Amino acid sequence: MxxxxxxxxxxxxxxxxxxxxxxxxxxxxxxxxxxxxxxxxxxxxxxxxxxxxxxxxxxxTKLFTYAIGMMLFEEGAFRFTDPIYDFLPEWKNTTKYVQVPGHGPEVVPVENPITIRDAFTMSCGLPYCMRPLDHVTDNPTVNAMSEAVRPYCTDGKIPTLRDEVRAMGSVPIMFEPGTHWLYGLGSEIVGAIVEVITGKSxxxxxxxxxxxxxxxxxxxxxxxxxxxxxxxxxxxxxxxxxxxxxxxxxxxxxxxxxxxxxxxxxxxxxxxxxxxxxxxxxxxxxxxxxxxxxxxxxxxxxxxxxxxxxxxxxxxxxxxxxxxxxxxxxxxxxxxxxxxxxxxxxxxxxxxxxxxxxxxxxxxxxxxxxxxxxxxxxxxxxxxxxxxxxxxxxxx
Structure with a gap:
């Protein structure tokens, strides 16, 4: 030993x-x-x-956020199968990008809504892009995220968590929820749901x-x-x-x-x-x-x-x-x-x-x-x- x-x-x-x-x-x-x-x-x-x-x-820090989320789960505040739009209505009509041969990415509705489980498991299809970019990337979801958050970042302002998550509700995600793993916005979505449920930051x-x-x-x-x-x-x-x-x-x-x-x-x-x-x-x-x-x-x-x-x-x-x-x-x-x-x-x-x-x-x-x-x-x-x-x- x-x-x-x-x-x-x-x-x-x-x-x-x-x-x-x-x-x-x-x-x-x-x-x-x-x-x-x-x-x-x-x-x-x-x-x-x-x-x-x-x-x-x-x-x-995410470990603290997820532990609090698990506390709320065992208090009966949600089930992991619940769609996130039950708590964040901005996400009611989620769309995704699909690649169409000869046409590039097209936007279509998701087949299944993003669930709380998808947010906890980084399977919701959103990478990180929390501030406006000064250039265009080769990822259409990142470009859409950049533009979605831009109005909240004018004149040196910093968006709140709810602002960020609310803004991203209009962004076409990268894939059908729950089908891939992608490090990104999942913990922020969990944090926003914590705030909605508890009424506290x-x-x-x-x-x-x-x-x-x-x-x-x-x-x-x-x-x-x-x-x-x-x-x-x-x-x-x-x-x-x-x-x-x-x-x-x-x-x-x-x-x-x-x-x-x-x-x-x-x-x-x-x-x-x-x-x-x-x-x-x-x-x-x-x-x-x-x-x-x-x-x-x-x-x-x-x-x-x-x-x-x-x-x-x-x-x-x-x-x-x-x-x-x-x-x-x-x-x-x-x-x-x-x-x-x-x-x-x-x-x-x-x-x-x-x-x-x-x-x-x-x-x-x-x-x-x-x-x-x-x-x-x-x-x-x-x-x-x-x-x-x-x-x-x-x-x-």
Whole structure:
């Protein structure tokens, strides 16, 4: 069996290479069993990564959104077979593009409406294009999305989540709902449905349903000055391997009083806090005596929802770090240890984010693993799978 010294050494090897700083927290049975911190939160200032460092979560925020959606499901607020237009009437008359030989793409009505299940499983046919483009692409759906959201982005305005989702209701989608997997607007649709059902923003739902009950003191969607002071600097890695800090103005949307209705309820948190959230999922929805989500509901969440053709899409899009995994209700879920060359447990599930975060919950082991670093686009999968493999090697 490996030891956690191997994990410490692994993180140190990352920060001796392209990664400025990183952190990893491992919990089992709702207790921290190991923490590793290595490298710099800010190279120029010489500040080190530690247990209070705040990391941008980007797409790992989706795990919070989907968990809240699963809470509403077990409260009876919807069924996954419900069409999204029951909650978002703008989507009543959805259309799709079809390729007609000799004529290019034509718009026709969908055969079946987009369901809530399609939104949770990224099978609704809409990629990401949340701001107007200054050029035409070769994807007619992306071009239509660009024009649909343009009226909401004039004079420097930023659309709300409901504005974005409402605008996209008129866009012809890329394929018949439920027939392919495509990373895109699904989580935003789920978020909009959460807002309609609860009458509260996704941010407020995160605070009331997860952040406060779990006691996550170092987690927020907007940051006050004290938390901004602990926010790690994010670096872009240039082609010649230099580390360039992200422009400071890119963090304006994170500041209290900046853009309160900004559609993305992007989380910012410590590695410890996110590990607590994942530990709750790994332990049947319970943390420190508090039950937030049912064990059977979590089992549904981590059950693969994709058919053979959708799985091909999923593997093709995500690359080597997703081999062996399927996709459940908003999460990757391990189906096959052999094809993924993984020493983890079947049914372990989670997601990752564009700034380097990676999270996994293993109900079989009552284990959560959360890793974070502070770069964007530096072949994250090469680091994530190594962390996964080393941690599982340490578990009895």
């Amino acid at each position: 490996g030891t956690f010294r191997n994990l410490d050494k692994l993180l140190d090897s990352f920060t001796q290479g392209p990664i400025p700083g990183c952190a990893c927290v491992v919990m089992q049975n709702n207790e921290i069993i190991h923490e590793s911190y290595s490298g710099y939160a800010d190279i120029e200032k010489g500040s080190k990564i530690n247990d209070r460092s705040i990391f941008r979560q980007a797409s790992t 996704v941010r407020q739902n995160m605070k009331e349903r997860l952040i406060e009950p779990l006691g996550l003191k170092d987690t927020a969607t907007f940051l006050d000055d004290e938390m901004l002071g602990r926010l790690v600097t994010c670096y872009f890695i240039t082609p010649d391997k230099k580390k360039e800090p992200m422009p400071e103005e890119m963090d304006d949307i994170l500041k209290i009083g900046g853009t309160p209705e900004y559609s993305r309820a992007n989380l910012n948190c410590s590695c410890r806090d996110f590990a607590v959230f994942m530990s709750m999922l790994a332990n049947g929805g319970r943390y420190k005596g508090e039950r937030l989500l049912g064990r059977k509901t979590i089992d549904l969440m981590r059950t693969n929802q994709l058919g053979p053709e959708q799985l091909k899409d999923f593997w093709h899009y995500n690359g080597v770090d997703i081999l062996g995994y399927g996709y459940g209700m908003g999460v990757r879920t391990l189906l096959d240890k052999a094809s993924g060359a993984s020493n983890g447990s079947i049914g372990a599930f989670g997601w990752s984010g564009g700034y380097g975060s990676w999270a996994e919950a293993s109900p079989e082991d009552k284990l959560s693993i959360v890793y974070m670093h502070n770069t964007q686009g530096e072949h994250n999968e090469l680091f994530h799978v190594k962390v996964r493999d080393v941690v599982y090697g340490c578990i009895e």
